[in-house]
Amino acid sequence: MTLKRWLITLGCLLLTLVLWAGGGREAYRNYFLGSYYFNEGAYLRAENHLQRAYQADPDEFNFTLAYALVLGRLERTRQAETLLGQARGLLNARHPDIAHQRALLHFVTGMVYTYGRQYAKALRPLQQAAELQETLDYPEERSAVYNALGYARILNQGRGTGSHGSLGPHYHVHRRDLERGYEAFRRAYESNLQNTSARANYETLRDTLGITDYSLREDEPRRSMRYTSTKYANLPARMNDLLAFTEYDEVILLLDISGSMVMEDVTCVAAYRFEVMRQSAQLLLENMAHTTKVGIATIGGDCGTEPRLWIPVGSRSRHDLGYDLQFLTPDGTTPLLTILQETPTLFTDTVEHSKAIIFISDGENVCRVPGTDICAWSESLGRNNITINIMTFLGASLDNANAFAEYSCLAENTFGQILYLDGDRCRLEHYRFDLVKACDLDLPPIQRVDCWGPNVENLWAIFPEE
Structure with missing residues (x-):
């Protein structure tokens, strides 16, 4: 082989490896970084990372949607519209969370037009997103959707701004439009009392309209399962969401027992991460349906270490499994991939059974298997109807x-979910398409005016901020 042909062959091989790796872990890393920078308001940096994620895997729904959102935020509406069309084609009616995906698509579509100041186009998709969110148990997202809907209703005044008299550029807004916006902001605030934008917008319109009867009804969690145990003193709030991870025929508790779990406290409950992990596993075990077959596996030691616990589903009683959990001790690092690859062997061969791995951890994989990308490998689990649900002690930080x-x-490749511990709030939080909650919209100043003469009483001016 000549040197030239050898170099061409080597170049093709390297390009193949780059493309293959880019569609796996590195693509998700760029997606996470892009989401982080979007939340921080660094939209150009967010665009850079989200574009990389999209280019690595343009068939990934979340990557496409996130890239469309950041382009919309940068007012590149036409480019964003093209991506929204692609995202629509990626919807899969067989996806277990299809209603949520549709809600996200409608929301991002509405936000793209809102950022582009095309409020009339934004209204319908935002209304569709709100209607779908009413069927879902995602109150923070529902709050953001209704807040955006209220904002678009107020700003949708057709003509451009005008200046006259002592007033700067402004839109004219009638009372009926303010009332429609008020109802949306009220629903946004009821859905999540921690949403400061929704609260400010709701209170602004409440005071502007002179509304005195403003009792609120805070939304209640809709989970069918409830935290029934009072035995465990070192658990954070919102454990109900973790209990939803157990609604399968077969469940394996995959527990990180690495040394780092006793090097960090969960300060708000005054316990090591290891103890919170143990009590979380015990709570799960206690609250699973009696028909659910349960197994346990541990991740610790190093890349060649035998797991401390390696218990196939249904092979031991719940009492014995609880005893095993009680006497767990920390061990080594987090060889996730090497253990995870073998964990499906702990399930039965019953194809009809729904199966899930509940992974509780505070770290990333430290073992690399040559030729194996953890993200690419996980797609095989999804094809075999095995779900991975995750609870992590790590915050969603850079x-x-x-x-x-x-x-x-x-989680994405197996139709699972992620919960992370928010130490500041001492509660479990969902990590999903987290950009929804970053789409805060605050109303510009509103002032009552008589631009059309004293006979027109219910007229206000809204002063858009450029």
């Missing part, structure tokens, strides 16, 4: 980008 890249692809 320092944890690598870990969340792995978590995201493991």
